[in-house]
Amino acid sequence: MAAAAAARCGRDPCGALCPLLTYLGVGYADYAVLAHVLPQPALRGSPWCPVHAAAFNLIVLLLLASHARAVLADPGLVPLPDTAIDFSDLRSAAPRKPEKSPEEWTVCERCEAYRPPRAHHCRVCHRCVRRMDHHCPWINNCVGELNQKYFIQFLFYTGLASLYAAGLVLATWLGPPGRSPVGTAAGGESGSNRIQTAHSIVLLFESLLFGAFVAVVFYDQLVSIITDETPLEKLQKKGLKEMDRGGLRAPRPKLALLREVFGRGFVLCWLCPCSCSPPPGPGYSPLPSRYV
Ligand SMILES: [Zn+2]
Ligand SMILES: [Zn+2]
Helix, strand or coil, X not given: CHHHHHHHXXXXXXXXXXXXXXXXXXXXXXXXXXXXXXXXXHHHCCCCHHHHHHHHHHHHHHHHHHHHHHHHCCCCECCCCCCCCCCHHHHHCCCCCCCCCCCCCEEECCCCEEECCCCEEECCCCEEECCXXXXXXXXXXXXXXXXXXXXXXXXXHXXXXXXXXXXXXXXXXXXXXXXXCCCCCHHHHHHHHHHHHHHHHHHHHHHHHHHHHHHHHHHHHHHHHHCCCCHHHHHHHHHCCHHHHHHCCCCCCHHHHHHHHHCCXXXXXXXXXXXXXXXXXXXXXXXXXXXX
């Protein structure tokens, strides 16, 4: 999967730039918290200081782990057939109505393969992906059936880290003033304070920016799951005539839809960037069921 990720970078320069920005942003936030926020007088004397350091680093670790899983995991690529399938009759046939019900198997003429319901072709990955949500440059991968959980975890931990960092900065500003270390020269202390304040302002700005961005995407992802409709399907549905919508999926309970993405284990497992349950069964054959 690492080779596939490298190939995607070649096709989409944003796919290399955005993950790099993510690592730089996360690295800077960790450095700023440990070197400039926690040592400030309001926090350094508190017995909670090492707890904050450990908790923030744990969140950063989970953020990086979920990001790595989202980048490297198979998003749900539709397998290509072992032997070429002749689609010439489809190409030579009269142009058909382009809108199809999302519950039907379709043919991808770019992959030259059958694809199961809800699969879409990604122009960056050059493959069809099951229940494709979108291609995300921040993970340099498609968000699909098998890696959406890791993508949402990445958003969750980024939001949590942003909230935590912003909270720590505000605590140093609004909390009770601590005592200066004994023997510190007044000039050196004031210079050090200015550097700490500058890093705190940059960190707060970064946290608000990333926090607001991931909050919006996180909300969109949850809505997409509980409404059982990806952004691509919303667009597709707009193209369907009212009479064709009768064949769409029946509504399902929201918890069942969430379990389909996050796994069938305990809800706590939903926060763990690992495979806690086997992947869903249907949709793995390269051919529709009538051919197998
Ligand atoms: Zn395709
Ligand atoms: Zn893609």
